[in-house]
Amino acid sequence: MNVPQRLTVRHQSVYRYSEPVRFGEHRMMFRPRASHDLRLLTTQLQITPTPERLHWLHDVFDNSVAVATFSVEASELRFRSVVTLEHYEAPLPDYSLETYASTWPFAYTGEEASDLVNARSRHHPDADVDRWARRFIDPSGTTGTMALLRSMTLEIKNGFMYMRRTEKGVNRPGETLRRRCGSCRDFAVLMMDAVRSLGLAARFVSGYIFVPDYDTALGGGATHAWLQIYLPGAGWVDFDPTNSIVGNRHLIRVAVAWNYEQVLPLWGTWHGSMCSFNGLDVDVSVTEDV
Numbered sequence: 443m444n445v446p447q448r449l450t451v452r453h454q455s456v457y458r459y460s461e462p463v464r465f466g467e468h469r470m471m472f473r474p475r476a477s478h479d480l481r482l483l484t485t486q487l488q489i490t491p492t493p494e495r496l497h498w499l500h501d502v503f504d505n506s507v508a509v510a511t512f513s514v515e516a517s518e519l520r521f522r523s524v525v526t527l528e529h530y531e532a533p534l535p536d537y538s539l540e541t542y543a544s545t546w547p548f549a550y551t552g553e554e555a556s557d558l559v560n561a562r563s564r565h566h567p568d569a570d571v572d573r574w575a576r577r578f579i580d581p582s583g584t585t586g587t588m589a590l591l592r593s594m595t596l597e598i599k600n601g602f603m604y605m606r607r608t609e610k611g612v613n614r615p616g617e618t619l620r621r622r623c624g625s626c627r628d629f630a631v632l633m634m635d636a637v638r639s640l641g642l643a644a645r646f647v648s649g650y651i652f653v654p655d656y657d658t659a660l661g662g663g664a665t666h667a668w669l670q671i672y673l674p675g676a677g678w679v680d681f682d683p684t685n686s687i688v689g690n691r692h693l694i695r696v697a698v699a700w701n702y703e704q705v706l707p708l709w710g711t712w713h714g715s716m717c718s719f720n721g722l723d724v725d726v727s728v729t730e731d732v
Contacts, residue, residue: 446528448731458720462515468710472523473506505697526724537676561643568616597684619645626684643672648705649696
């Protein structure tokens with residue numbers, strides 16, 4: 443590992459209403475996943491109005507989830523998270539795959555295959571996605587696994603138009619492919635489905651991206667999304683098709699799951715007139731502490 447970057451992530455989400463409403467349970471995934479390449483230094487979570495109860499749990503993917511319940515009504519609900527961390531970037535992201543996995547196709551071992559069933563399951567199979575994925579196979583007969591995945595990541599970056607979208611949900615992989623545009627989560631879901639069509643295991647990642655002043659990376663100012671692919675010998679490897687990043691450079695993982703719906707950064711319920719909802723404002727910044 444090289445010298446770590448010290449980064450501070452500030453994430454604020456504000457729900458606004460035209461009149462006081464009653465709030466149900468809200469769940470937050472703001473806390474990054476501590477690991478050998480990410481060390482948490484300080485964390486703060488402020489919620490206004492103050493919840494009646496706030497507790498933490500680990501979900502089935504070992505993501506940290508904060509759960510808040512409320513007893514008061516209000517016309518605004520504000521969540522503010524500030525996290526300072528050390529981020530270690532792998533200096534040589536040329537991953538050492540097992541020999542049998544260095545070329546495609548390959549088969550996972552029996553134990554891996556049983557553990558990765560959900561990571562290989564496709565929710566919206568599409569023949570167009572199948573054909574598109576096979577374009578990255580070398581017609582000569584030998585396809586390097588990392589070369590295939592790097593090419594697919596680069597193709598989405600160069601051949602698709604990024605569009606920031608604030609509304610919930612993701613487009614189906616086939617729809618993103620035909621439109622040739624989408625948000626970071628649309629691109630992640632498209633690539634997940636494409637590699638799954640080739641027999642590879644993939645999972646969705648929600649988190650943040652650090653964008654230095656000199657950088658042109660996309661996805662800053664909001665939560666970010668990408669995917670990880672399980673490669674024998676290397677483990678879960680990050681691929682960000684929005685920015686053609688392979689490895690963890692600038693990427694801060696918060697939550698992982700088989701599908702997008704399982705890692706929403708913030709979700710909850712409220713009770714009141716439907717017309718009283720005025721909107722949601724989200725502001726995210728990732729800065730380097732020097």
